[in-house]
């Protein structure tokens with residue numbers, strides 16, 4: 463199912479070793495997947511390239527052991543080099559997530575090919591401009607946020623004055639209606655956000671800490687997935 467025509471970003475887990483309170487990343491990924499998460503992004507600002515390749519390998523193996531290689535999408539944040547190295551080692555990684563200041567989408571597409579899944583994030587108001595002015599045909603989804611200020615990524619949503627600008631459900635609904643590609647929303651997302659978020663028509667939510675820092679990650683993940691399924695307007 464993880465190809466450009468059919469992939470599921472409804473419950474999207476972003477994680478790296480700095481997010482797990484010292485617990486093994488692969489164990490928490492395993493629990494998130496068992497609980498029904500549909501997409502995993504390996505994201506670390508401290509891990510080396512070799513560590514990121516290893517984490518990607520571990521995630522791919524966990525997904526395969528759960529029998530979900532065709533159902534759960536595995537992406538790497540920022541690092542085209544890591545995706546290429548992982549693929550060259552035979553690791554099943556489906557694509558990359560980049561921001562507007564990262565490796566450009568056309569370069570990712572050139573090296574990863576037409577089958578790869580490429581997500582792009584930007585601040586919501588920039589995405590409105592992006593949708594109006596740019597060709598989005600090479601992008602598979604937009605990652606949008608922050609819904610709330612978050613310690614996981616303190617620099618997200620910063621405006622020119624250094625103030626964090628968060629996104630309203632109304633803005634997200636508007637963006638979802640305008641966008642030709644799916645929109646996944648994150649940034650401080652907690653269980654209580656899932657129902658109103660699902661009602662915006664977004665394709666999904668992404669979280670780091672709501673799962674990775676939970677006392678019981680599997681239970682936290684299961685509650686998020688259940689809430690999304692109960693409230694989603696997308697069938």
Ligand SMILES: Cc1ncc(COP(=O)(O)OP(=O)(O)O)c(N)n1
Nearest residue numbers: 539540559560561562583605606668
């Ligand atoms: C699904 C998703 N959406 C947004 C982001 C943020 O990407 P970016 O702005 O490039 O910031 P970093 O994650 O690289 O710090 C994301 N990673 N995933």
Ligand SMILES: Cc1nc(C(=O)O)sc1CCOP(=O)(O)O
Nearest residue numbers: 607608612614649650669670671
């Ligand atoms: C990786 C990332 N991107 C964001 C954005 O708004 O673009 S917020 C974010 C981190 C989200 O972590 P948590 O679920 O712990 O708040």
Ligand SMILES: [Mg+2]
Nearest residue numbers: 540560561564
């Ligand atoms: Mg980035």
